[in-house]
Amino acid sequence: MFSLFKFKGGIKPPTYKADSVRFPIAAAPVPAQLIVPLHQSIGGQPHPLVQAGDRVRKGQRIGAPDKWISSAVHAPTSGTVIAIEERLAAHPSGLPTLSVVIEADGRDEWIKRQPVDYGRLEPEQVRELLRDAGVVGLGGAVFPSHAKLTAASDVPMEELVINGAECEPFMSCDDLLMRERGEDIVRGIGIFRDLLQPKRVLIGIEDNKPEAIAAMQAAVKAVGENFEVIAVPTLYPAGGAKQLIRVLTGKEIPASKRSPDLGVQCFNVATAYTAWRAIAFGEPVISRIVTLTGNVAQPRNWEVLLGTPLRDLVPLMQPKADTNRYVMGGPMMGFDMPGLDAPIVKATNCIIASSPAIFPPPAPEMPCIRCGACAEACPHELQPLELYWFARAHNFGKTQEYNLFDCIECGCCSYVCPSRIPLVQYFRFAKSEIWAREREKENADAARERFELRNEREEREKAEKAERLAKAAAARVAAPTQQPADTGQPATEQPAFDPDAAKKAAIAAAMERARKQREQVKPKNTDELTVAQRKEIAEIEARRVPLQEPQNASNAEIQRAQREEE
């Protein structure tokens, strides 16, 4: 019997999953118009490969990754690009994002798909293939998968954890995918296994999904793999990557470390599925399974083309009359869809039609009574009450001392708080304030650097001028009679001889020498790098990017990246 570990804290909210699993996955119709945001994953912003007026085919690449941590975007169906412009994004900020708008032609014509036998490829080529097929974490984190498929150089990869826990209430897309397409998932896991070479492969599924567990066991057997399918106790957030890794391996990954450093990596089942489709069928990620549920007449899982506006899904779910908004993601970590025009993206695992009856408006916030319920519920063993206190007092240094950045925003603390304090909101606020300040500081540093550079330049120019003058003076001294005749210039143009000039010139020359020395010492490490080194740098940069540029990668995305719930 496989022995499981426990993580501290966690909660047991009602699951509300039963309704949406009664029917098999169905294909949602192709909408008339698709809005495909170019930026659908953590990392860089893919640049558009098409122009308005271009005809595209289903599966055609329309956005190219701009760096290593970035992922390609494809046309979900065939049709005509009618615009590349800023459109409303499926994002809590409600801000627009650069999107490719495609008018579908109804023919749904594929590009020529090229299945490959990945066993014949170099690992590097497989990773590139995955990147160009747009394979990213579909558990909601949307972290580019290829970038997670390299083992740490100094730590052997021990476990590959596959996340089928699906702990958020209402959600059942992974459940259905495991039930119906288990073998493709298992084969996709095989790709990951071959790239990472772990000792064991563990597939964790919450024990409230017996059908999925049975289906996956059968699939593993059918494919002839030795993966272990393990039922884990139903306890939110068991589907958080860090929690699942803890439960299956006993390892705890703090915010300061990456999982490969501890010899483990984690992917979502849906990610494995898309990886297999991409490699073995040449089908890039152009659709995903979405649970449409909540206050609806027809809760069900649908395979939805990415870019389908939420508006086109409404007829499928048939929301009841008192539906007042739509939540994307689960009720614990999701957010309000900013509008019906916002499209389904790679991160959209679930849409919940919400009503005041399902999600009642929050009760008024009371003062914290220090009951400690939040600390008991926190799966990262933080002290949310202290974090709250410091965040509220804008004492952000203290929040970091109390490990603010280890908070995965799972919402357990808010869930149990008797004073109904929106703790997660306070933590997000504190995090974004800290990021904003860091950015400000960086800008200031950059400005200072520019200022210093300018000073240096001016100094240099002054020195050079002085040098010229000194030379001229010296020349005059050497050939006083020649000069007027030679130039024929009025004497007034020439500066009067300055006895100090020679001294100044000497000083200037010394400064110039010093400057040159300094320059030589400065490392020029960006030239002449191997491709691998560049990639490594890009990777490091990308990891830093979310911390520095929340406008590029929003806070929530970063959070999901940290959570790595894949």
Added chain:
Amino acid sequence: MNFTSPPYLTQNVSVRRIMLQVLAALLPAIGVYLWLLGPIVLVQLAIATATALAAEAVMLKLVDKPLGLFLGDGSAIVTAWLIALAFPPMAPWWLIVVGVAFAIVVAKHLYGGLGQNPFNPAMIAFAVCIVSFPALMSRWPSLNMDASFADHVAVMFGQLPRLDAMNGATPLDTLKTALKLGEGQVSVGAILADTRIFGRMGGHGWEWVAAAYLAGGLWLWQRKVIGWHLPLSFLGGMVALSGALWLWNPAQFASPLFHLFSGGTMLGAFFIVTDPVSGSTTPKGKLIFGFAAGLIAYLIRVFGGYPDGVAFSVLLLNLCVPLIDLYTQPPIFGMKGEK
């Protein structure tokens, strides 16, 4: 704050629910009081409750907080009931009013209201009154007296100066005085043999009150309103010290059982040290808080000048909470091996 923020699901909990459960857990003890002393205990509770609500309302009005929300949270009533039960039964009505008003106005609201008070308001009231009115605060009714409800009310409202039977000190006090008078010649065993005063465990009648607090406390623990750390460590501190001294000299020190079931031990363990606001919040901190409070309460009740030590020890520990919490922050997920 954005009001449509996740999580959209929340547990059915509220400050009000917690407070109502604490009040419910006090009902067994109130029942025992009723049985021992009659309905006068209800009068005392009513005076305390009315005072607390009035004081709370005035203070909320002054600081402009929503009345309905905060009056309804039940926290003032909990304070009121704890004071009514911790004070001697049939204490003069104005003593209750002064105690409760002081607790609500000074100990709670002057520090910022719900959640902000560094000291346990009920214990502040107790400490202030026992320092200011030591005689009245030590005047406990003897349970063997036989007086009518009308007499009780008359005593409470100053119409009857005192009933003879009102001289009864608490069993704790009686024991302390007897030991002092005996100057080491009388043994605890001999003194406690008088079961009319001392009952079988911690005081005739009173031990049942203590047992009722225990029952209510266990219910709170079972409902997860309170954790085990604080009550257990508090009782542990009390037992550790009383047990050590009792083993060393059973003639001069009463057994741990006596101390558990006399005075405010059980009330303190389950209803006072468990006050979240003024207590420690970390698991280790709670153990330290409870254990130290138990030790100090014992020291004061046995060696100090006051009949019981729960109030002072708890207040002393309240003072140390910021320090305790600072040094007992638990390691977080993934950082257990590291400092």
